[in-house]
């Protein structure tokens with residue numbers, strides 16, 4: 082087995098070169114070939130000495146995961162399904178907008194948090210993705226799109242860790258991937274343009290604030306602990322007050338002057354105006370310790386096993402009005418693709434229960450016919466669900 086170079090940030094790649102008895106600075110050349118030029122074939126890296134290329138070829142390779150399907154919607158959104166082995170599929174979504182191109186990236190196959198309203202959560206947890214599997218999503222998407230659009234400069238300007246999985250429960254593999262995204266020799270994205278979304282893994286939020294404080298989105302979804310315990314079971318470990326204190330602490334290091342709170346609107350569960358008033362009180366209480374938030378209301382993408390329903394648009398508006406009247410910046414995520422089951426992790430979830438891998442793949446391909454499930458955000462943290 083040779084090493085997949087997609088699994089390294091620049092420092093680790095320099096260590097790898099060192100171990101091969103090569104100069105560390107060779108890693109920069111190599112890193113640029115891979116991430117900036119999208120070249121995976123070592124023999125094509127023509128400014129590297131042949132002897133180095135030959136040595137590398139004996140020890141290393143560059144490889145993304147097999148693509149099971151590429152779905153496209155009329156509005157330009159593209160969704161890829163990757164096969165990460167043992168019957169596990171993960172997804173990435175590209176959402177083009179006039180001023181940016183956002184890629185929504187997965188961090189795990191399945192998820193252990195088990196939120197009630199999330200189809201990835203209903204699947205259960207399969208495994209953490211490796212750094213190479215996180216970065217390969219960006220590598221594949223960026224360079225495929227550049228070729229397709231015949232474009233030299235970057236197509237993906239923003240990354241959101243909002244695909245399948247809880248990124249902060251896979252921190253060791255996430256961190257080098259984030260570093261490569263930010264590296265000037267890699268994708269050169271600013272910290273503002275890389276967002277980690279979390280259900281609230283408090284101690285790891287603290288570590289991220291010290292290691293690499295990128296933009297943060299927190300999946301709140303409830304205005305009190307009893308409700309959040311039920312919807313986001315991780316709340317039993319890190320309750321709301323503790324989470325909001327961690328957000329205020331993160332904000333001191335964050336690249337934006339607010340933390341985004343995501344709130345999935347569930348009919349008659351968390352969408353009443355009483356909840357909105359409770360949320361206002363909660364946010365005000367923590368504003369005193371320096372917390373500044375932007376609230377993003379997400380219409381629920383329904384799936385049968387959840388037994389939950391999407392809030393009506395009147396209810397969403399009424400809820401948003403309470404927040405706006407209280408001076409809290411609030412946006413409502415635009416949705417599309419309802420007709421084709423757009424919920425989080427839904428396509429990959431559909432095939433999860435079957436035992437035979439081939440059967441899963443065949444049925445997955447079958448399920449693909451028909452279009453792309455899409456949700457786009459109104460505010461730039463664009464994401465497909």
Ligand code: SAH
Pocket residue numbers: 198199200242243244245246247248278279280298299300343344345379380381382383424425466
């Ligand atoms: N695990 C992380 C990131 C992935 S989920 C997190 O929970 O933040 C990304 C976002 O999609 C979260 O805000 C999540 O609550 C939301 N989401 C999950 N399932 C959804 C559904 N069925 N409808 C709408 N939003 C959903």
Ligand code: SF4
Pocket residue numbers: 192193194195196199200201202203244245246247279280300425
């Ligand atoms: Fe996991 Fe996020 Fe889904 Fe919750 S919403 S189950 S944390 S992926």
